[in-house]
Amino acid sequence: MSTTLSTGIQPSVWIGCLACYNAGRLVGDWYDADTADLVTPEDLHGRETNHEELWVMDHEGFCGVLEGECSPSEAAELAEVLADLSEDEAAPFSAWVEVYGEQSERAHWVERFREEFRGFHKNEGHFAQEWAEDTSQPEDQARMQVWPFNAIDWDYAAQELFSGGFHSEDAPGGVYVFCPR
Structure with a gap:
């Protein structure tokens, strides 16, 4: 087989x-x-x-x-x-394994990767903005389109976000974002 x-x-x-x-x-x-x-x-x-x-x-x-x-x-x-x-997972999976793939846990690599992978983004600031929008309440999302939310320095916000558990790995044209356990 x-x-x-x-x-x-x-x-x-x-x-x-x-x-x-x-x-x-x-x-x-x-x-x-x-x-x-x-x-x-x-x-x-x-x-x-x-x-x-x-x-x-x-x-x-x-x-x-x-x-x-x-x-x-x-x-x-x-x-x-x-x-x-899947084809879309191969490159980010390889980046994830390089940093987080513990040899003793090989049997669970794909499962763990899928739990921790947060996608491909232009940069960390772009991820921070998307994450804020995705995790906000529906009534907050409408307010996020107007000042002061539309004036947030997302790169600075990403510094805080990535110092608290998120991690990125360089990828062609952007970054892969992970939230390791």
């Missing part, structure tokens, strides 16, 4: 035999990442072998959440975690 992310990306890994690598030979092949933990040394060699250890030496399609080498089981676990991401 192959898991393609809803981004259309199929995470894949190049799995190699460590015994062959240590002997100066490169023996391996590309596999779908979600089945990497099922690959055996016999699969790589095409015959019985006394070699035991396999290692992911290259990878693609992991939205930036896998850096360097890893075990085949780790690659399969990450592919499963990523399977639920």
